Amino acid sequence: MSENVEIDEEEAERVLKGINIPPHPFILQDIAEVYPDIVRVAAIIIKDPSVAGAIIKVVNSAAFSLAREIESVQDAVTLLGVDSVLNVVNAVLLKNSFLDTVDMKALEAFWNASDDDAVVAAFLAKEMKLCKPDLAYMIGLFHDCGIPLIMQKNQKYLDVLHKIYNQNQHGFTVVENHLFKTNHTVSGYFLAKSWKLPKVVCEVIKQHHNVDYINEHFSGQRSEFASLMAIEKMAEEITCEYKTIGNSKVSHEWPLIKENLFEYLGICELDFDELREKAVETMQAS
Numbered sequence: 001m002s003e004n005v006e007i008d009e010e011e012a013e014r015v016l017k018g019i020n021i022p023p024h025p026f027i028l029q030d031i032a033e034v035y036p037d038i039v040r041v042a043a044i045i046i047k048d049p050s051v052a053g054a055i056i057k058v059v060n061s062a063a064f065s066l067a068r069e070i071e072s073v074q075d076a077v078t079l080l081g082v083d084s085v086l087n088v089v090n091a092v093l094l095k096n097s098f099l100d101t102v103d104m105k106a107l108e109a110f111w112n113a114s115d116d117d118a119v120v121a122a123f124l125a126k127e128m129k130l131c132k133p134d135l136a137y138m139i140g141l142f143h144d145c146g147i148p149l150i151m152q153k154n155q156k157y158l159d160v161l162h163k164i165y166n167q168n169q170h171g172f173t174v175v176e177n178h179l180f181k182t183n184h185t186v187s188g189y190f191l192a193k194s195w196k197l198p199k200v201v202c203e204v205i206k207q208h209h210n211v212d213y214i215n216e217h218f219s220g221q222r223s224e225f226a227s228l229m230a231i232e233k234m235a236e237e238i239t240c241e242y243k244t245i246g247n248s249k250v251s252h253e254w255p256l257i258k259e260n261l262f263e264y265l266g267i268c269e270l271d272f273d274e275l276r277e278k279a280v281e282t283m284q285a286s
């Protein structure tokens with residue numbers, strides 16, 4: 001699994017033609033105009049009750065484990081800050097953005113897996129004090145958003161994914177590049193970029209199956225990128241993504257990064273087992 005997975009951006013943009021990148025939602029464009037005015041940002045969100053309700057639900061979920069329940073968007077903004085609330089807004093809008101372009105029923109297991117991944121990532125971020133939970137939550141939800149994107153073009157993509165998860169001969173994206181001339185990391189990266197998500201989020205999406213690149217960063221200094229990547233890879237393992245999305249009994253990727261990840265975080269297998277137990281409890285409670 002050590003093949004080079006880099007794909008030239010211009011080449012990727014060309015092959016992404018035919019894939020419909022959902023537009024940056026209007027509400028986020030409106031918010032961008034008044035940002036960072038907390039009162040006006042909250043006022044725009046409140047105008048859309050479904051978004052406001054979803055934010056309150058996510059922020060009150062076990063993933064964020066706040067000391068007290070919030071009752072309004074204003075509460076959320078005051079408690080978490082405007083940037084964190086915007087991360088949650090992006091996250092809750094992602095699924096809706098695909099409603100008209102993909103078979104949502106076929107993707108049910110995928111969305112459930114992404115929801116669980118987001119909750120576990122937020123929990124790990126908070127428990128290990130690695131970064132703000134909303135950023136980890138956003139990465140959990142968005143990291144595989146290239147999957148529904150490629151599904152728009154290839155109805156059989158989920159079957160192909162099962163085959164990819166079940167083999168250990170080639171890197172994840174190498175197989176996708178070969179079959180589709182694109183892959184879910186680079187297409188997800190373009191969605192994240194066009195939605196103007198934080199740069200570090202875009203980078204984690206782009207590299208999240210690039211084993212060599214990940215190991216290189218786990219062997220270096222602490223960085224926001226490496227910490228978020230560590231959170232995301234642990235969340236994939238804890239939520240058994242290889243099973244839920246990949247229909248595989250084991251993860252072939254986890255053993256290739258595990259040692260370096262543990263060393264980066266200064267934890268051992270036992271620590272990880274403990275974290276896994278707590279994270280699963282959190283996931284079941286949300």
Ligand SMILES: [Fe+2]
Pocket residue numbers: 143144184208209
């Ligand atoms: Fe992935």
Ligand SMILES: [Fe+2]
Pocket residue numbers: 143144236241
């Ligand atoms: Fe994933």
